[in-house]
Amino acid sequence: MHDNVFDGSFNGAPRSExxxxxxxxxxxxxxxxxxxxxxxxxxxxxxCGGEYTYGYMKEAA
Incomplete structure (x- = not known):
């Protein structure tokens, strides 16, 4: 477990920056x-779904 994002043990963690x-x-x-x-x-x-989903709020053909 990391207590501080600037702790050395956090280095190399995915997306630490x-x-x-x-x-x-x-x-x-x-x-x-x-x-x-x-x-x-x-x-x-x-x-997220909803408005970010292809075809959201479109009428079915």
Missing amino acids: MYRAQVTPELFPHEKPMLVENWPAEDLEAY
């Missing part, structure tokens, strides 16, 4: 904020 950027964004300017608007389309469809 994403979490560090939330605390010190000036050190990681290339990281986007963790917002749904920044997710790839396939993740929006898989995890």
Whole structure:
């Protein structure tokens, strides 16, 4: 278990810089904020559904 995102044991963890950027964004300017608007389309469809799903609110033929 990691207590601090800046702890050395957190190095190499998947997407560790994403979490560090939330605390010190000036050190990681290339990281986007963790917002749904920044997710790839396939993740929006898989995890959010609704308006992000192909064919949402379209009439059946």
